[in-house]
Amino acid sequence: MINLATRPKGKRVQLMATCLCDAFYDDVARATVEVLEHAGCEVDFPEGQTCCGQPAFNCGQWPAARKVMRHTASVFAGDAPIIVPSGSCAAMMFHGSTLEFEGEKDRAAIAQVGARTWELGDYLVNGLGIKEWPGEFRAKIAFHRACHTRGTPSGAAVLQLLQSIQGLEIVPFGEEEQCCGFGGTFSVSFPNVSTAMGDLKLEHLRAVHPDYIVSGDMSCLMHLGGLAEREGQPLKTLHFVQILRDALHQHHGQATH
Amino acid sequence: MAKQLIDTYVAELPPTVQKAVHQSTAATTEKRYQLLGDDYADSDGLRKLAGAIRQHTLEYLDTYLAQAEESLTARGAKVHYAVTAEDACQAVTGILQAAGITKVVKSKSMVTEEIHLNDYLANQGIESIESDLGEYIVQIDGDHPSHIVRPIIHKTRGDIARSFEREGLGDYNDDPETITRRARKFMRGKYLEAGAGITGANFVTADTGRLVLVTNEGNSRFCLAPAKVHIALVGIEKVVPSDADLSLLLNLLGRSATGQQLTVYTEFINGPRRADRPSGPEQMHVIFVDNRRTEVLASDCKEILRCIRCGACLNVCPVYRQASGHAYRSVYPGPVGAVLSPLLAGDKFKELADLPKASSLCGACNEVCPVDIPIPDLLLRLRNRAHQEHVPSPGTPPMAGFALLGSHPLIWRSAMTFGAAKDYLPLDRLPVPYLGAWLKTRTLPKWRGGKFRSWMKSRHGRNGGGGK
Ligand code: SF4
Numbered sequence: 001m002i003n004l005a006t007r008p009k010g011k012r013v014q015l016m017a018t019c020l021c022d023a024f025y026d027d028v029a030r031a032t033v034e035v036l037e038h039a040g041c042e043v044d045f046p047e048g049q050t051c052c053g054q055p056a057f058n059c060g061q062w063p064a065a066r067k068v069m070r071h072t073a074s075v076f077a078g079d080a081p082i083i084v085p086s087g088s089c090a091a092m093m094f095h096g097s098t099l100e101f102e103g104e105k106d107r108a109a110i111a112q113v114g115a116r117t118w119e120l121g122d123y124l125v126n127g128l129g130i131k132e133w134p135g136e137f138r139a140k141i142a143f144h145r146a147c148h149t150r151g152t153p154s155g156a157a158v159l160q161l162l163q164s165i166q167g168l169e170i171v172p173f174g175e176e177e178q179c180c181g182f183g184g185t186f187s188v189s190f191p192n193v194s195t196a197m198g199d200l201k202l203e204h205l206r207a208v209h210p211d212y213i214v215s216g217d218m219s220c221l222m223h224l225g226g227l228a229e230r231e232g233q234p235l236k237t238l239h240f241v242q243i244l245r246d247a248l249h250q251h252h253g254q255a256t257h
Numbered sequence: 258m259a260k261q262l263i264d265t266y267v268a269e270l271p272p273t274v275q276k277a278v279h280q281s282t283a284a285t286t287e288k289r290y291q292l293l294g295d296d297y298a299d300s301d302g303l304r305k306l307a308g309a310i311r312q313h314t315l316e317y318l319d320t321y322l323a324q325a326e327e328s329l330t331a332r333g334a335k336v337h338y339a340v341t342a343e344d345a346c347q348a349v350t351g352i353l354q355a356a357g358i359t360k361v362v363k364s365k366s367m368v369t370e371e372i373h374l375n376d377y378l379a380n381q382g383i384e385s386i387e388s389d390l391g392e393y394i395v396q397i398d399g400d401h402p403s404h405i406v407r408p409i410i411h412k413t414r415g416d417i418a419r420s421f422e423r424e425g426l427g428d429y430n431d432d433p434e435t436i437t438r439r440a441r442k443f444m445r446g447k448y449l450e451a452g453a454g455i456t457g458a459n460f461v462t463a464d465t466g467r468l469v470l471v472t473n474e475g476n477s478r479f480c481l482a483p484a485k486v487h488i489a490l491v492g493i494e495k496v497v498p499s500d501a502d503l504s505l506l507l508n509l510l511g512r513s514a515t516g517q518q519l520t521v522y523t524e525f526i527n528g529p530r531r532a533d534r535p536s537g538p539e540q541m542h543v544i545f546v547d548n549r550r551t552e553v554l555a556s557d558c559k560e561i562l563r564c565i566r567c568g569a570c571l572n573v574c575p576v577y578r579q580a581s582g583h584a585y586r587s588v589y590p591g592p593v594g595a596v597l598s599p600l601l602a603g604d605k606f607k608e609l610a611d612l613p614k615a616s617s618l619c620g621a622c623n624e625v626c627p628v629d630i631p632i633p634d635l636l637l638r639l640r641n642r643a644h645q646e647h648v649p650s651p652g653t654p655p656m657a658g659f660a661l662l663g664s665h666p667l668i669w670r671s672a673m674t675f676g677a678a679k680d681y682l683p684l685d686r687l688p689v690p691y692l693g694a695w696l697k698t699r700t701l702p703k704w705r706g707g708k709f710r711s712w713m714k715s716r717h718g719r720n721g722g723g724g725k
Pocket of ligand 1: 513563564565566567568569570571593622625626627628629630
């Protein structure tokens with residue numbers, strides 16, 4: 001595991017938007033840009049970016065995963081911090097990559113890219129030193145901490161920011177630490193287990209009647225939101241950065257999107 | 258589409274079993290969490306320290322094992338080495354036959370499950386009775402343990418009452434106290450008849466040759482009290498450097514396994530009966546069992562040998578909670594089993610290569626493991642190994658197309674734009690099995706590929722390139 005304490009903290013950053021935001025969640029990527037800019041960052045979006053390669057990595061197809069990671073490393077050249085609005089993709093960059101490149105000649109070069117990568121909330125709080133967030137967001141939310149942020153400062157960082165927003169109520173729910181059941185290709189190769197895990201999570205979430213389920217990972221929310229909708233009882237989901245962005249807009253007196 | 262065995266098993270498992278497993282594992286997980294938090298300011302630091310001690314022992318296992326042999330011998334125990342499961346079973350039979358023993362009692366031990374000792378002894382005409390209540394029930398039912406600490410987590414009180422009735426231990430009664438009392442009465446007779454007690458060991462210390470056994474029922478003490486011969490089967494990785502290491506490991510073991518500060522019985526056995534130790538068995542044999550552990554030690558998954566068999570990773574695992582233990586088709590279920598079982602299977606690796614796949618890689622197992630085993634990393638390495646060895650993996654999409662897209666930005670971008678077509682296609686009727694598996698229980702969001710990229714471009718135009 002790469003030492004997370006020594007990552008660069010500069011304000012000229014590279015945005016890794018993630019393949020999910022590229023395909024489905026453009027609003028999350030837009031909110032990320034706005035929030036980073038509010039924090040004084042200059043955001044560079046390398047156009048050649050694709051994916052961190054995690055789907056192939058997780059199903060053990062490491063040659064395919066390395067191919068994608070090598071491409072990603074070349075796209076994110078330089079020494080700027082790389083910011084990702086996903087704990088899972090961030091963990092792939094700074095941890096998964098070092099595993100899949102064990103024994104490979106270019107492992108050090110790949111590790112250098114991982115050693116610059118931050119999950120968004122972690123970067124805002126521990127990279128930029130932001131302790132509270134301006135503005136208001138009137139809602140009751142349940143915060144699902146994505147599993148790939150275990151052992152990283154991300155979960156606490158995001159909660160700290162959310163807790164500082166006026167009008168936002170964060171409600172606890174049962175078995176919070178349990179996985180939502182997504183797990184990438186796991187969700188299609190083990191559909192019964194994955195669905196059962198998701199249903200259990202939804203049961204706990206529904207019991208506390210949140211206005212939104214909030215997370216730092218759209219993959220968990222895609223799974224949970226998709227399950228709820230298929231069951232005919234849709235639940236509203238938000239990435240935390242959308243709340244930060246909307247709170248900012250409120251603060252600046254703009255209408256939200 | 259071909260199915261993953263564990264996934265099918267989950268779909269067919271009776272909801273009552275699932276509920277029982279979930280409730281009991283969730284409660285133990287909670288107890289563990291509370292107790293560690295209440296008792297230690299930095300329990301995470303302790304886990305890491307314990308992991309480092311265990312890893313160190315593995316790195317120098319040849320030294321510590323030799324030292325343990327020396328210490329045990331000095332205390333009057335006889336040390337044997339068994340390379341295979343068969344060797345281990347033969348060693349046990351050899352000792353019993355030499356002493357003319359035909360009846361033994363056993364206390365709970367995973368390594369004896371692993372080498373199928375009871376079946377072997379039965380074939381040799383030796384009666385072997387499990388003295389741990391759970392293991393005894395497994396034995397009379399001809400069943401297999403479904404959890405490494407609670408072998409009958411998959412059974413209800415009613416199941417047990419029916420088994421007791423069938424075995425002639427009294428009329429149907431599912432009151433736990435009655436069940437326990439009946440088992441105790443039966444067992445006490447067996448203890449007195451047995452010529453030998455067979456145990457495992459939780460730890461063996463190299464510096465003093467102390468063998469440590471923890472139980473909650475005290476059955477291992479009973480096992481050994483009347484027996485003439487004590488045979489301990491010990492995986493070679495159970496050695497720890499010194500008595501001083503036990504305080505940390507025992508404190509973590511009880512808390513992690515059952516949410517107890519210490520198990521009810523902790524026995525330190527330092528050799529057979531002798532002048533300065535007037536009680537206990539006259540002979541003590543320690544059989545160190547390899548059974549492919551040296552292969553694991555030489556692999557890139559050796560960290561799994563740190564395991565102290567606490568079961569915390571089973572209890573916290575969302576897949577184990579849905580699947581229970583038998584789904585893993587091996588002696589060790591759950592996260593630890595998903596790593597260890599395929600490794601111990603040797604040339605049958607392929608038959609169990611699906612186990613490492615049965616995980617969302619959520620990492621909860623690593624977070625609770627008292628010896629900080631990076632289980633998700635090991636699962637991933639085994640997935641990679643299975644792929645290299647061309648083991649088919651049902652339901653897993655091939656990734657060559659993804660790798661092509663992911664390493665060619667132009668193709669990627671056009672795929673992003675044209676992906677919008679998905680919103681106009683009858684997705685659930687497309688012959689793409691992976692998509693079908695998703696859509697059966699979940700919807701997909703609206704395709705918005707390329708939208709962010711054009712927004713970003715338009716801003717660049719507005720801002721004259723670069724950020725703001
Ligand atoms: S792997 Fe860790 S958590 Fe699981 S049984 Fe072994 S010691 Fe306990």
